[in-house]
Structure formats: structure tokens, C-alpha cells
Amino acid sequence: MLRDWAGAWIFYSVLPLPPGVTPRFERIARFAPWVGLAIGLLEAGLWQLLMPAGLLVQIPLVLALGISLSGGLHLDGLMDTADGLAAPAERRLEAMDDSRVGASGVQALLVALLLRIAALAWLGSTAPVALVWASIWARVSPLFAMEGFPYLRQREGTAAFHLSHWQGLLAELVPSLLLVFALSGLLLALGLSQWAVLGWLGVLPALVIPWSLGRRLGGHSGDSYGACVEWSLSWTLLVLAAVASWAG
DSSP: OHHHHHHHHHHHOOSOOOTTOOOOOSSOGGGHHHHHHHHHHHHHHHHHHTGGGOHHHHHHHHHHHHHHHTTTHHHHHHHHHHHHHHSOGGGHHHHHHOSSOOHHHHHHHHHHHHHHHHHHHHHGGGHHHHHHHHHHHHHHHHHHHHHHSOBTTTTOSTTHHHHHTOOOHHHHHHHHHHHHHHHHHHHHHTTOHHHHHHGGGGHHHHHHHHHHHHHHHTSBOHHHHHHHHHHHHHHHHHHHHHHHHHHO
8 A cells, every 4th residue: 555655646746755665556546635635735834824925926826836746747637638528529539639739728727727716715714724625635536537437548548557456436435535534533623623524525526527527528538537636626626615605
């Protein structure tokens, strides 16, 4: 498990790997939410550090940090998937493989970022805890995509290794479930009981996004796994902002 965690750490982020651990890449998707926890905590820390500067400084710099820490891996999938959805069904994979970004890909990128900007402005001082929850749930969403839909590239694509070593949704979800329960318990201990409960709303985008994309594409690929992460991140932040505002 430690080797799979190390593989996830260097595959899903640009963060340095602690010495003495040899990474393995057979079942890294199950540990992606743990990488999301690290990225979310760093984003939350930067948000707090920039509090005196105000939202106009906090929002773009925190978003830039999150993108940089992930190496832009999932944003590339977001744009490629949008271009594929805009193409005729028989040319979708070809459009997703094209290294050039089309108009649909650019629009998807803008919409995803605008949703995050709106959500973070709405969240205000509560943004740090929402950033952590959203970063975790966003990386849970590809697990639902892998379980619920076939792989579009006949196990020849760059993400085929995920399914080659897949052991069923429950087994792959165990690290994520341990993480979200532990986070809820920590928030309760810190007196943030509302966020210990609200954070679980992130499961809704994490389920709906891969289901929606999978139905439209007829399956999933490495690109659409990335799109699941990015759309789930944006919509989780927005859902949490809306419900937190309503709950007072």
C-alpha cells in the first residue's frame, strides 16, 4: 500500500516524494484523494496566509497553486474531453487525442475556472475547509467512472493500467472512506460540526459528473477521468458555497 501511495503521490502531483519509498503504479487511483488532501491543505494554508490581501489576491493565487501542484494533469483531460464531446461520435477519440485545443476545450476551461472563482468568493472566510473537501472528492470521482463504465480505448490507452489492476469499487474506495471519516472526525473535534456534515455533499458531484460524462461518451478514458476531477472540483466548491450560505 505504501508503494501505491508513493506512486499516486508522484503521478498526481509535482510534490517531492519522501526518500526511501519505491513507487508502484498498479493501484494508484485509490490513493489520489490522499494527494488531494495534501493539495487542498496547501491551498487552504495559502488562503489563510493571504487573508490580509483580500479576495482579489487570494482567489487567483490559490487557484494557480492548485493547478501548479497537480501539474495541470487533469485540466488537460478537461479540455480534451470537451473537444471530444463537440466532435461527431465516430471522431470523439480522435478529437480527444489531438494535441491542439479547440474552442470547446477553451470554453470548458473558462467555465470551470469561473465556477471556482464564484464559489470561493461566495465562501469567503470558510473557503479553506471547502477547498480541502473539494480536492478530496474531486479525486474520488474517477473511481466511480472506472467502476461504472467501460474503458474507451480497449485497454490500450495511457490510463489502462487502472482497470488492469482494478479490484472492485469497495476495495478501491477503502482509503477514501478512511480519509473522509477521519476528516469529519477532526472537524468535529475542532468544533466545526457544520463542515463535518456539509463536506459529505461533495459525493454528489463525484457521482453525477462521471455518470453524465460516461453516458455521453459511451465510456471513459484517461482524459475523461481528468475531466471528472476538474468538473467535480468546481461543482463541489459551488454546492458547498450555496448550501453553507443557505444554512447560515
